[in-house]
Structures are given as structure tokens and as C-alpha cells.
Amino acid sequence: MKVMRFIPVNYHGKMGLGGDSSVEEYVFQLPESEKKKAQEELREDESIRKQSLDQLREWILKHPNIKKCRTDAPFLLRFLRTKKFSVPQASEMLERYLTIRQLYPQWFTKLDPEDPELAEIIDAGYLVPLLERDEGKLVLFSNAGKFDPHKFTSAHMVRVHSMVTEALMDDEVNQINGYTYINDESGFQMSHISLWSLTDIRNILRCIQNTTPMRHKANHFLNISSSAIKLIEFAISLLNEKLKNRIFIYKSLDELHAKIDKKILPKEYGGEVPLADMLEGFKKQLKSKRDDLLALDDMYIEIDEKTCPLVSEMNEELGIGLDGSFKKLTVD
Known part of the structure; x- marks a missing residue:
């Protein structure tokens, strides 16, 4: 069974690897067709992938509010590949991903x-x-x-x-x-x-x-x-x-x-x-x-709802002249 890697918080409020500093080395095992597509569409190669994974793990480690997060390659590559290996954009998406899980547990947990x-x-x-x-x-x-x-x-x-x-x-x-x-x-x-x-x-x-x-x-x-x-x-x-x-x-x-x-x-x-x-x-x-699905709930990020930009974004008014529901919509 695949083992998920998490970064937990220690008692001093800093994040460490809980005594396990090892991360399984990633090996690209997909067919050549996927490798070619990844290079052409996502700018992915061995060097960029390794550097990006290292940088994203380091960002998670230093993030003051992320207390526990998966750090295995399949999980982090979700974000890196979606953002074509822009580490700043992948980091922002990961932060938002963790945040919405906290904001909307009825949807994502x-x-x-x-x-x-x-x-x-x-x-x-x-x-x-x-x-x-x-x-x-x-x-x-x-x-x-x-x-x-x-x-x-x-x-x-x-x-x-x-x-x-x-x-x-x-x-x-x-x-x-x-x-x-x-x-x-x-x-x-x-x-x-x-x-x-x-x-x-x-x-x-x-x-x-x-x-x-x-x-x-x-x-x-x-x-x-x-x-x-x-x-x-x-x-x-x-x-x-x-x-x-x-x-x-x-x-x-x-x-x-x-x-x-x-x-x-x-x-x-x-x-x-x-x-x-x-x-x-x-x-x-x-x-x-x-087991993997339920383990996602172990991830945690602290949110200050007064200062979190995503909270403000989600709480913006729609700015339309409706009562907040579809009940008054006229259907032809």
C-alpha cells in the first residue's frame, strides 16, 4: 500500500518531519506518450520536477500556518502539473486547497x-x-x-x-x-x-x-x-x-x-x-x-478569518438584484 507522507507540527510551533526526514525518491514510470505530453504541455522534465518538489516541500515546511500536510510526490504533483511547474502558483493553489477544506468541511471532508x-x-x-x-x-x-x-x-x-x-x-x-x-x-x-x-x-x-x-x-x-x-x-x-x-x-x-x-x-x-x-x-x-480519502482529513492549516484573503473573497456580495437563491428565477 502506498504510504502518504505528512509534515506534522512539533511543540515549538515549527514544522518538522516528526523524526522521519526521508521522502521516497520519485521515479517517472508512465509510458513515453505521457512523458512527451508532460514535456510539451507542462514543461516537465526530470530536473524541473525534482527542483519543484524540493521547493514545494520546503515551502510547506516553512509555512507558519500549515500544521500538517501530505508531502508525497503524487499529492504535490497534482498542484505542480496543474500550474505547469510554477512553484509560486502551485504553492498558492495548495494553500487555497487546504483553506477551503477548513472553510467548507460540509463539502470537502x-x-x-x-x-x-x-x-x-x-x-x-x-x-x-x-x-x-x-x-x-x-x-x-x-x-x-x-x-x-x-x-x-x-x-x-x-x-x-x-x-x-x-x-x-x-x-x-x-x-x-x-x-x-x-x-x-x-x-x-x-x-x-x-x-x-x-x-x-x-x-x-x-x-x-x-x-x-x-x-x-x-x-x-x-x-x-x-x-x-x-x-x-x-x-x-x-x-x-x-x-x-x-x-x-x-x-x-x-x-x-x-x-x-x-x-x-x-x-x-x-x-x-x-x-x-x-x-x-x-x-x-x-x-x-x-483509507487515503479519510486520511485527507488529517491535513490542517490555521486560518485567521479576519485576515485570510480567501475568506474575504468567498464572503463578497454577489452584486446582483436577487434574493440569494434561484426561487425567483423565471423559467421559460
């Missing part, structure tokens, strides 16, 4: 695959990675109709996404190639909208854009109803230009097939493998990751 509520949402087929990749990118497939808005909350929805993505982010192929998202919005109801406040939507999108170490490459939407369009339009308006340009909306399955090879899709959408079979395989993967 207790990611237990054996939690009965999370397990029920997974079992329903709401969110599952596909078996085949989209030109190297891992495909996350979601179906809004599989999420029961009368039984579960928006916090359940975010925690399921957090649990699934955390189980995938240490995979170095995913770190290098990034992610494609396919979202079937059939079954989306007004009751789904009522789960969310405008502020929560704004904040979760900020978390996705600025604190989640994932390369978001494309987001495909299918079967958008009149109920869903207002919510999606609002969400898109909050994204940066790069992510806006990576959103694609289709009126038919044939349009999706023109963009995505249908062989990689579930059988129900023109592919070859039933979604239920894909789901069973992923549930086994989640179970194998349970």
Missing part, C-alpha cells in the same frame, strides 16, 4: 465511500468515470436525474464530486492529460435548483477554478431542459474565459457523438459497456481508496 448517503448516490449512477479515455483524458460522466433532490442536499452533491475526484487525482495519467466531463441533464427538476443558493454556486465554482488541482479540459452538456438552462447560464457566467471556451452544449446525442467517440460512452448512450458495469468497477476502486 469525511469523504467516506462507506457513508450510507454517499454510497446510495454512487449506487444510483449519478457520477461515474468511464472506462475508456477521451484522447488520454479521463471522462467523468454525470446524470442529474440519478440524484434525488428530495432526499439529498447540495452538500451531498458536492461531497460526492469531492470524493470521486479525490480518488482520481493521485493518478499521474490524469494529472498530465486532464479531465473531460459529460453531463446528461435529463431528469433535472426545479427541485434541483432549490437546493442551491446563488452564493454557494459562486463559491463552489471558485473552488473548482482556483483551488482544485485538476486540468479541466472540456465540459459537455446534453439534454438541457428549460429548468436547467437558467442555472447553467448563471454558472457559466461565473467562469473564467478559458473554462467558458471549454463548455459545449448539445441538442441531441448525435451532436455529442460528433465530438466524442461514442465507443467510450456507456452502452445506453451509444457505446459498448453498460453504465452499471462501469459503476461496479469504480465502486471497487473507491473502496480501495477509502
Whole structure:
């Protein structure tokens, strides 16, 4: 089993390695195709990777507020690869990542695959990675109709996404190639909208854009109803230009097939493998990751909510003439 490396605090308020100053030497073991892509797209080579890992570990060690943090290569490379080995940008993203875990525990902690509520949402087929990749990118497939808005909350929805993505982010192929998202919005109801406040939507999108170490490459939407369009339009308006340009909306399955090879899709959408079979395989993967997922809650950063810039950013007013929810939105 892979051993996570943590940096803990000692009694003097300084951070040390708890008597274990060793860090397992990293060895790049991926295929040549991934090595080439990492060099071309991320500026990654042996020298840059080693220097960047050393610098990021040193930054964690000296950070006055980070009291415990993973320092193993797969974890730190999430941030370095997302930020193309800019150590200052990777450091900022890591700090924000740790901070949002403290600010929003209802979204980012207790990611237990054996939690009965999370397990029920997974079992329903709401969110599952596909078996085949989209030109190297891992495909996350979601179906809004599989999420029961009368039984579960928006916090359940975010925690399921957090649990699934955390189980995938240490995979170095995913770190290098990034992610494609396919979202079937059939079954989306007004009751789904009522789960969310405008502020929560704004904040979760900020978390996705600025604190989640994932390369978001494309987001495909299918079967958008009149109920869903207002919510999606609002969400898109909050994204940066790069992510806006990576959103694609289709009126038919044939349009999706023109963009995505249908062989990689579930059988129900023109592919070859039933979604239920894909789901069973992923549930086994989640179970194998349970200890790692729960261990994430051991990480800790001290936050002064009066001076933390991220707290101020998240608490900004939306500046729109609505009551903070979607309840007054008119749906055509």
C-alpha cells in the first residue's frame, strides 16, 4: 500500500518531519506518450520536477500556518502539473486547497465511500468515470436525474464530486492529460435548483477554478431542459474565459457523438459497456481508496478569518438584484 507522507507540527510551533526526514525518491514510470505530453504541455522534465518538489516541500515546511500536510510526490504533483511547474502558483493553489477544506468541511471532508448517503448516490449512477479515455483524458460522466433532490442536499452533491475526484487525482495519467466531463441533464427538476443558493454556486465554482488541482479540459452538456438552462447560464457566467471556451452544449446525442467517440460512452448512450458495469468497477476502486480519502482529513492549516484573503473573497456580495437563491428565477 502506498504510504502518504505528512509534515506534522512539533511543540515549538515549527514544522518538522516528526523524526522521519526521508521522502521516497520519485521515479517517472508512465509510458513515453505521457512523458512527451508532460514535456510539451507542462514543461516537465526530470530536473524541473525534482527542483519543484524540493521547493514545494520546503515551502510547506516553512509555512507558519500549515500544521500538517501530505508531502508525497503524487499529492504535490497534482498542484505542480496543474500550474505547469510554477512553484509560486502551485504553492498558492495548495494553500487555497487546504483553506477551503477548513472553510467548507460540509463539502470537502469525511469523504467516506462507506457513508450510507454517499454510497446510495454512487449506487444510483449519478457520477461515474468511464472506462475508456477521451484522447488520454479521463471522462467523468454525470446524470442529474440519478440524484434525488428530495432526499439529498447540495452538500451531498458536492461531497460526492469531492470524493470521486479525490480518488482520481493521485493518478499521474490524469494529472498530465486532464479531465473531460459529460453531463446528461435529463431528469433535472426545479427541485434541483432549490437546493442551491446563488452564493454557494459562486463559491463552489471558485473552488473548482482556483483551488482544485485538476486540468479541466472540456465540459459537455446534453439534454438541457428549460429548468436547467437558467442555472447553467448563471454558472457559466461565473467562469473564467478559458473554462467558458471549454463548455459545449448539445441538442441531441448525435451532436455529442460528433465530438466524442461514442465507443467510450456507456452502452445506453451509444457505446459498448453498460453504465452499471462501469459503476461496479469504480465502486471497487473507491473502496480501495477509502483509507487515503479519510486520511485527507488529517491535513490542517490555521486560518485567521479576519485576515485570510480567501475568506474575504468567498464572503463578497454577489452584486446582483436577487434574493440569494434561484426561487425567483423565471423559467421559460
